[in-house]
Amino acid sequence: MSIILKRRSFLGSVALAGAAASLSSWHPAHANMWEASLRLPDPAVRILDPAFKTSVNTLSVVERIATGFEWTEGPVWLGEANLLLFSDIRGNRIMKWDETTGETSVFRASSNFSNGNTVDRQGRLLTCECATRRITRTEADGRITVLADGFDGKPFNSPNDIVCTSDGAIWFTDPAFGPNFSEGDLSPVQAARVYRIDPRTRKTEAVLEDVPGPNGLCFSPDEKTLYVIASRHTPHRQIWTYDVSANGTTSSQRVFLDCAEGTADGLRADINGNLWCGWGSGEGLDGVAIFNSQAKQIGHIDLPERCPNVCFGGVHRNQLFMACHTSIYRLTLATQGVPQIG
Numbered sequence: 001m002s003i004i005l006k007r008r009s010f011l012g013s014v015a016l017a018g019a020a021a022s023l024s025s026w027h028p029a030h031a032n033m034w035e036a037s038l039r040l041p042d043p044a045v046r047i048l049d050p051a052f053k054t055s056v057n058t059l060s061v062v063e064r065i066a067t068g069f070e071w072t073e074g075p076v077w078l079g080e081a082n083l084l085l086f087s088d089i090r091g092n093r094i095m096k097w098d099e100t101t102g103e104t105s106v107f108r109a110s111s112n113f114s115n116g117n118t119v120d121r122q123g124r125l126l127t128c129e130c131a132t133r134r135i136t137r138t139e140a141d142g143r144i145t146v147l148a149d150g151f152d153g154k155p156f157n158s159p160n161d162i163v164c165t166s167d168g169a170i171w172f173t174d175p176a177f178g179p180n181f182s183e184g185d186l187s188p189v190q191a192a193r194v195y196r197i198d199p200r201t202r203k204t205e206a207v208l209e210d211v212p213g214p215n216g217l218c219f220s221p222d223e224k225t226l227y228v229i230a231s232r233h234t235p236h237r238q239i240w241t242y243d244v245s246a247n248g249t250t251s252s253q254r255v256f257l258d259c260a261e262g263t264a265d266g267l268r269a270d271i272n273g274n275l276w277c278g279w280g281s282g283e284g285l286d287g288v289a290i291f292n293s294q295a296k297q298i299g300h301i302d303l304p305e306r307c308p309n310v311c312f313g314g315v316h317r318n319q320l321f322m323a324c325h326t327s328i329y330r331l332t333l334a335t336q337g338v339p340q341i342g
Contacts, residue, residue, distance in 0.1 A: 034304045034327075037061045044287075045331070049298035052290060055274065057318075060332035062301065066097050066104040067327035073266070074117035074128070074161070075323045077313025077340065084313055085125065086323050087114040094127070097328065099314070104328075116161035116266075116309075119340055121168050128159035130178050130186060135159055135170065135197070148197055148204045157188040161216045161266055161309070165223050168199030169248055171207070173214040175231065194228060196248050207250055211240060216266035216309065219244070220293070221273055221338050226250060229264050237264050239277075239295075257295045261285065266309030266323075270335045274298065276320060280306025288322055303329060312337020 037044060041058040070090035077084055084097040085107055094114055096107040108114075112129035120126055125138040126147070133156040134149035147170065150156055158178030163171050173194050178186030194208035194217065208214065213232025219225065226242045237259040242250040257264075263281040270276065273293040279300075280286045287303035288310060305325045313319050317336040322329040 034064055036063055042331075044302040046300045046302065047298075048300060049292075049296065051292065052299035055270070055272075055290070055299065055333055055335040057332050057334045062303070063330045064327050065102070065330050066095070069095070069326050069328075071308070071325055072323040072328060073115050073308050075309060075311040075313075075321045075328070076117040076119060076125070077311055077317075077321070078119065078123070078125075079313070079315075079340065080123065082315075084311075084321055084328070085117055086321075086328060087111065087117060087127075089113055089115060089130070115159065116172070118162050118164050120164045120170070121166070126162055126164060126170060128162050128172060130158045130160075133158065133186075135162065135172060147202075148195070151190070151193070151195065151204055151206060154190045157190060157192065158186050160214070163218055165219060167248075170197040170199075171195070171217060171226075172197075173211075173217055173228065175213045175215060177213065177232075192232075198248070205248070207248070208242070210253065216264065216278070218267050218269055218275070219338075220269055221271055227256060227267060227269075227275065229267065231265070236260055237262075239264055239267070239275075257291060262289060263306065264289070265307070268310055268312060269338050270312070270333075271338055272335060274335075276310050276312075276337075278307040278309045278322070280308075288320070301331060 042061040044062050069088040073087045073089055075086040082099040088095050092113050094108040094111045097104045112131040114127050114129050116128040118126050127136050135147045137145045137147055156174045157176050160173045160175055176188035176192040193206050194214050196205045196207045211228050211230050215229040215231040217228045226244050228240050230238045230240050238255050239257040241256040243252040244250055262279050262285050265278040267275050267277040275291045277289045279289040286306050288301040290299040291297050307322050307324045309323045311321050313321055318333045320331045
């Protein structure tokens with residue numbers, strides 16, 4: 001099976017690694033644990049505030065488009081190729097799902113236990129590599145360029161999530177924790193921080209040093225507000241916000257949301273400023289929690305497993321892709337995600 005991209009994109013000329021690889025870690029038993037709803041509107045899409053009705057497509061149900069993984073993260077949509085890429089962290093690979101064929105295959109084997117992914121202004125893939133403690137960019141010819149691999153003379157801890165703003169700056173989190181790999185734990189070597197790679201100087205700057213366990217991050221549609229998940233805050237995880245100036249400096253830290261019993265992980269914004277947060281920690285919580293810009297929960301999408309991260313995709317950016325423990329789910333919406341930079 002060839003998995004060279006057939007459509008025009010920055011990866012169009014790349015013979016992707018693992019072209020003949022099979023999904024050997026898939027477990028067919030997972031396919032029998034969940035079924036799409038036969039009812040409309042889908043009862044899994046819960047409207048908690050009337051304002052959420054304008055975001056809901058009542059003719060759409062939650063679909064499971066791929067399954068059999070060991071912990072998915074970092075979904076990102078490659079618009080020109082109609083592809084979804086995502087990390088299968090413990091499987092040590094990046095996967096791709098082709099919307100045209102509905103097939104899932106290996107995009108990159110031996111991915112250095114990649115976690116977060118996004119695209120830059122040219123549509124090139126940016127990746128947080130946990131095992132190598134670095135940020136990389138995949139070039140048009142398939143080469144991998146290292147953009148950053150440490151700060152202040154020390155390696156990063158375990159880069160986690162990543163976003164790119166319209167000025168070309170790259171923002172990423174580096175918490176002082178990492179996943180347990182088969183060859184051992186990834187011990188922290190420096191303080192947990194949020195970093196920014198300056199688009200002009202290419203230098204890595206420490207933007208935030210006060211976030212306990214910085215995890216998922218995203219910007220408001222106007223890029224004037226930065227949201228960061230404080231995953232080591234006690235007694236509950238919180239989402240913090242910062243004002244962002246034109247030169248990338250941050251100020252006015254405040255608590256946007258206390259997650260209480262829930263577990264926020266990754267998040268993305270829609271064009272109306274609503275936050276779509278990967279959520280979990282048990283029945284009734286697992287799935288996606290949606291909050292308006294005033295931190296009021298307006299909706300929830302119930303899933304059978306914890307959801308670490310989400311992204312928007314599709315031709316009209318109205319498809320929500322939800323990366324969960326073993327599976328990828330999709331829901332067509334009546335709203336759109338903030339446009340990707342690429």
